[in-house]
Amino acid sequence: MADEYVSATAVSTATNFIMEQETTYTRTYRTYLRLRETGQLDLKFWHSNAVDSTWDVGNTAKGSMSGGEWVIESAYVAVSGHKRDGSIIPGSAIKVTFDGEVSKEVAPAEKFWSDSVHIDLPAGHELVFSWTISAYAGKSFTYNTEGLLVSAFEAEGNKADEEEGALFTSSENRLVLPAFIGYKKQVREEIIFLGDSITQGVRTRKDGYEYWVSRIADGLGPDYGIWNIGSGWARAYDAATDGPWLAKSKQGSIVALVLGVNDIDIGSRSAAELLNDLSIIIRKIKRNPERTGVRVILFTIPPFNFAEEREEVWRTVNEAIRTHPPEGTDVVFDIAEVLSCPAPEEHRIMPKFMSNEFDPHPNGEAGKEVADAFLEWFREQNL
Known part of the structure; x- marks a missing residue:
């Protein structure tokens, strides 16, 4: 990928489904990821607002289907504690920006990068990626639906920098992540x-x-x-x-x-x-x-x-x-x-x-x- 960034995790970030709701809403998605390396990391995120592959017989999501319009209200990376319970280590959250802005309006089929973000991830801890998305009625962002391979949580409203886990509920089959989670590495x-x-x-x-x-x-x-x-x-x-x-x-x-x-x-x-x-x-x-x-x-x-x-x-x-x-x-x-x-x-x-x-x-x-x-x-x- 760009500027010598390679995938920081073995977790699949492919998409096979698309969010479709009857009303506008704002929700935070938080995911725990074991990265391939720890320590001082230069991270960067890339996204493709499209469905990769067909789900089931394609009634809802087909391969190459464009995502709709939606907004990233805020995004953060943080360090996990010793439990995957929706919480993060207090004081560890770092903003992720897009062309210097904390929010990003996403157009159908758009591809885009975040700015780079530096984090010190201690050994034995996981990266926690959180972003708050506002979606309009109808079809909006794409994601992966399946039995989850990592712990993921959701909370209503803009809670991307929330440190406590009490407001989050566990997600069973919805993994909402950027298409590429990269770190600078030769x-x-x-x-x-x-x-x-x-x-x-x-x-x-x-x-x-x-x-x-x-x-x-x-x-x-x-x-x-x-x-x-x-x-x-x-x-x-x-x-x-x-x-x-x-x-x-x-x-x-x-x-x-x-x-x-x-x-x-x-x-x-x-x-x-x-x-x-x-x-x-x-x-x-x-x-x-x-x-x-x-x-x-x-x-x-x-x-x-x-x-x-x-x-x-x-x-x-x-x-x-x-x-x-x-x-x-x-x-x-x-x-x-x-x-x-x-x-x-x-x-x-x-x-x-x-x-x-x-x-x-x-x-x-x-x-x-x-x-x-x-x-x-x-x-x-x-x-």
Whole structure:
């Protein structure tokens, strides 16, 4: 991203939903984030007022849908205490400004940066990002809806600098964050993980950072930038439209592409359609004139307990990825091999890796297995 800022967290900041209400309101959103480094940090925030990927069948939010008009009334970064209860350490809140102003009117589809902000984040503490948003009736700002992977809170009114947690209530499925939370850092590579809920880490333990992208970030260390833009319900054909979501992936020097589950499932794509969408994505990344020499890691499609026609599509696409991947693919990482049951049940995820007996989303144990395999594999590659 701009001025050598790289993602400060492994938490996904992708959007798959849009706020829609009948009346104007003002509300504060506060999120606790474990950053990849602590100490003296130069932070900067970037936002894209658009939906990245389609939620469900797209009745409310579709990939590349523009956000509406809304206002940032105030924004702050602060230091967490020893509890994630909506409170911050007294005196630690620092204003975030936009072109020197404390407030910012946001236009549909607008992309914008904050000013830089300096904070001393002690080891063992998390960054708390709070912003107060005023939204008009109708559709306004975009966000991510899913079971949350981090602690997030909401409060009515302008409470972005509030130190006590009593006024805040816990959010269950609404993560309202800037699209990019960056810190100034020189890195060897900027790796972007473009995927769905499996990449995002959905169903792993809240505040546990045990999904595989987070574990990979820990294993590689801060010399590698890691930006997670995995998004629940996302599909390859969202990215293939070359909209705001794919534009984010083009910022990386290495792009890891982990898509296909939702294309096969809710998207009902054929093997040919899915392979064509993956080819388009890779071609758009490779031919980006603003960043040349980008390497693409294409993952096989993780097992998701598909059956009948969907199982056949899964098998066909993975065989193609392993033997004749789309043009422009630099290397293939076989995530399915790590997670799958032994043949002939390899289309099924190992039961021990399921988040529960009915849900094939990978759990934290699966996150460790995938991360360990990826790190060993990655260090052998000539990337």
